[in-house]
Amino acid sequence: xPRRNTLVFILILIIFALAVSVVLPIDEGIxxxxxxxxxxxxxxxxxxxxxxxxxxxxPGEEASVIEGVMLVISNRINPLGVTEPVIQKQGxxxxxxxxxxxxxxxxxxxxxxxxxxxxxxxLAADEEEAKWENELGRWKPAMAVVxxxxxxxxxxxxxxxxxxxxxxxxxxxxxxxxxEEGSRLSEAxxxxxxxxxxxxxxxxxxxxxxxxxxxxxxxxxxxxDRGQIEGLSYDEASSLSKQLNAGRLPVSLExxxxxxxxxxxxxxxxxxxxxxxxxxxxxxxxFMVIYYRLSGVxxxxxxxxxxxxxxxxxxLVPVTLTLAGLGGFVLSIGMAVDANVLIFExxxxxxxxxxTLGAAIEAGFNRAWTAxxxxxVTTFIVCGILYWLGxxxxxxxxxxxxxxxxxxxxxxxxxTAIVVTRTFLRLFVGSRLARKTxxxxxxxxxx
Amino acid sequence: xxxxVGKRFWFFLISGAVILIGIISLAVFGLKTGIEFSxxxxxxxxxxxxxxxxxxxxxxxxxxxxxxxxxxxGQGDFFVRTQELSPEDKTELETALAARxxxxxxxxxxxxxxMIATETANNAAIAVAVAAIGILLYITWAFRRMPRxxxxxxCAIIALIHDALIALGVFAILGAVFxxxxxxxxxxxxxxxxxxxxxxxxxxxxxxxxxxxxxVSSNFEVVVNNSLVGTLGRSLNTSLTTLFVVxxxxxxxxxxxxxxxxxxxxxxxxxxxxxLCIAPTLLVVWEKREWGRFIQWLPLSxxxxxxx
Numbered sequence: 001x002p003r004r005n006t007l008v009f010i011l012i013l014i015i016f017a018l019a020v021s022v023v024l025p026i027d028e029g030i031x032x033x034x035x036x037x038x039x040x041x042x043x044x045x046x047x048x049x050x051x052x053x054x055x056x057x058x059p060g061e062e063a064s065v066i067e068g069v070m071l072v073i074s075n076r077i078n079p080l081g082v083t084e085p086v087i088q089k090q091g092x093x094x095x096x097x098x099x100x101x102x103x104x105x106x107x108x109x110x111x112x113x114x115x116x117x118x119x120x121x122x123l124a125a126d127e128e129e130a131k132w133e134n135e136l137g138r139w140k141p142a143m144a145v146v147x148x149x150x151x152x153x154x155x156x157x158x159x160x161x162x163x164x165x166x167x168x169x170x171x172x173x174x175x176x177x178x179x180e181e182g183s184r185l186s187e188a189x190x191x192x193x194x195x196x197x198x199x200x201x202x203x204x205x206x207x208x209x210x211x212x213x214x215x216x217x218x219x220x221x222x223x224x225d226r227g228q229i230e231g232l233s234y235d236e237a238s239s240l241s242k243q244l245n246a247g248r249l250p251v252s253l254e255x256x257x258x259x260x261x262x263x264x265x266x267x268x269x270x271x272x273x274x275x276x277x278x279x280x281x282x283x284x285x286x287f288m289v290i291y292y293r294l295s296g297v298x299x300x301x302x303x304x305x306x307x308x309x310x311x312x313x314x315x316l317v318p319v320t321l322t323l324a325g326l327g328g329f330v331l332s333i334g335m336a337v338d339a340n341v342l343i344f345e346x347x348x349x350x351x352x353x354x355x356t357l358g359a360a361i362e363a364g365f366n367r368a369w370t371a372x373x374x375x376x377v378t379t380f381i382v383c384g385i386l387y388w389l390g391x392x393x394x395x396x397x398x399x400x401x402x403x404x405x406x407x408x409x410x411x412x413x414x415x416t417a418i419v420v421t422r423t424f425l426r427l428f429v430g431s432r433l434a435r436k437t438x439x440x441x442x443x444x445x446x447x
Numbered sequence: 448x449x450x451x452v453g454k455r456f457w458f459f460l461i462s463g464a465v466i467l468i469g470i471i472s473l474a475v476f477g478l479k480t481g482i483e484f485s486x487x488x489x490x491x492x493x494x495x496x497x498x499x500x501x502x503x504x505x506x507x508x509x510x511x512x513x514x515x516x517x518x519x520x521g522q523g524d525f526f527v528r529t530q531e532l533s534p535e536d537k538t539e540l541e542t543a544l545a546a547r548x549x550x551x552x553x554x555x556x557x558x559x560x561x562m563i564a565t566e567t568a569n570n571a572a573i574a575v576a577v578a579a580i581g582i583l584l585y586i587t588w589a590f591r592r593m594p595r596x597x598x599x600x601x602c603a604i605i606a607l608i609h610d611a612l613i614a615l616g617v618f619a620i621l622g623a624v625f626x627x628x629x630x631x632x633x634x635x636x637x638x639x640x641x642x643x644x645x646x647x648x649x650x651x652x653x654x655x656x657x658x659x660x661x662x663v664s665s666n667f668e669v670v671v672n673n674s675l676v677g678t679l680g681r682s683l684n685t686s687l688t689t690l691f692v693v694x695x696x697x698x699x700x701x702x703x704x705x706x707x708x709x710x711x712x713x714x715x716x717x718x719x720x721x722x723l724c725i726a727p728t729l730l731v732v733w734e735k736r737e738w739g740r741f742i743q744w745l746p747l748s749x750x751x752x753x754x755x
Contacts, residue, residue: 382642
């Protein structure tokens, strides 16, 4: 028995060394992988779910339409410089977009889901309904009849080859070409609006120039196949050009869920949770040492082993850590000592009946095992249900993160209590310390 | 040796009173639900210059946002909850606020549509129900060799409902006083509490199982009391260590998972009480079929306390 125990002890030390080498350094991974994976709420970023309007799509075509939408969104995301964007189909008509670690403006966010990025407008007559209003007047969408249907002029008819350039006066221009249908539309509209302004709008707002004034060029001649937009800043023109070249969406999208976290906020959270975790661990350790003495010290060593192993598993699986997930981990530290407490209490009872330390350890573990097993199964049931809940809803990350970290935490805590603490305790059997049962917290004047 | 089981009617009285207060609070104040369950937008903003909550409220009202909830965090950020904002509405709102109060930083924005909110609320309710049924079945199975295993499952579930009701009652009061909301983290916390509370209950039941097998006494009440006293140290110590980490979470992580930490705090206290004083004693009451005695005891106890 003692020899086998020494072997297990060495094995535990090896696992511990491996776990530590996996965990450290926290922000780097093993074998070139990334470090600890942080969720949106910890590293900042965007989590959005779009719902596509498929009501006008032929039955059977839905899947390919959604695929097209995803491709366009992905093209529009690329210029933003996100390292690991996630674009996923959810259910029949939903698209999940996750952009970790970035902070983009609302305007850039809106552009991702707009069907046609730019719309063109003409001045509305007094009695007509206006779609836009600004200092230049009241505007309605510029429309013309093509192929027997009245259509609005938008950037949906741009070819995907817009580019930014300078005219001979050094002004920035965004050059575009109309596609076949667009050029007929443009011909009809610009022909009708000679010497009148053509407004350019993005969503509800006018497109603003370098001087913060709305861009609304006066039409001097009929525009058929190509045109240009003047007055934009260089940055604005080049960003717009990239988005325009990403293509247009075949259907309209509605944002049904949006969570945006500033990356600055996340770093605060990590710091605060680490602090909470450390203070929690220290309190738990103090309590264990004061109450269970030598056994408590062993439980603390087991707890350090526990923490390293759990973090190593988080990194290897990998588990995406969210604030709730960290909460689950911190909570599991408190619960991890539970199995130890169960065993130590049992050991104390056995020691009180006058058994030797060796016998008390074995009896304590054997008797405590059914309680540890049956009570942790209920926690596993709850973790499973939480995981299902997380996977079935849109705001999934916190719930799933918590379920996963708590599950891993409780499972590892069973292992550490039953294998690690027992091995540590057995090392003392037969030693001189074993005879001083007071070290194992048995009050001589006890009940 | 302590006689815990013998004071069972007192425990029922205490729990009943606390739950009654909780139910009355629920009926009077109701629960405030967060945007995850009732849709809307929640924005966390901070201003460079000093802005008071009233100024912000007035400005929002003048912009047409009358039905807003504003909360100030410890760090001077504001939580602003409105109806669901489209990206355009949001840009407009932020521009207007910046014009009035100077530079602002948007730290977090969360928006949930009514459809998503309904889905989330439904699934959360299903999760809580499935968890309760799953635990009932599991405990009935785990104690299948005992006479009347269903009693064990049912008593554990009653203890669990007891804890959930207390947590809900506390949140009804916190909602009325501080405007706290029930959100997804609350539900996660409730489920964690359910798992935790039953965990404790099972440890006590396990000892009852063992002591019955060892034939400690032919009197079920004595067996249960012995088991309770035997596991008392473990139950209290585990609760304490868990409370340490929950308090650390509450103090150092702050607002964002405040709801979660407080549910855990309330749940662990209620759960420790219920797993020691309610679930096992209910088992005794059920075994002895003394429901009638409890009803008779109630007015007596009132007289007794008055007499003392």
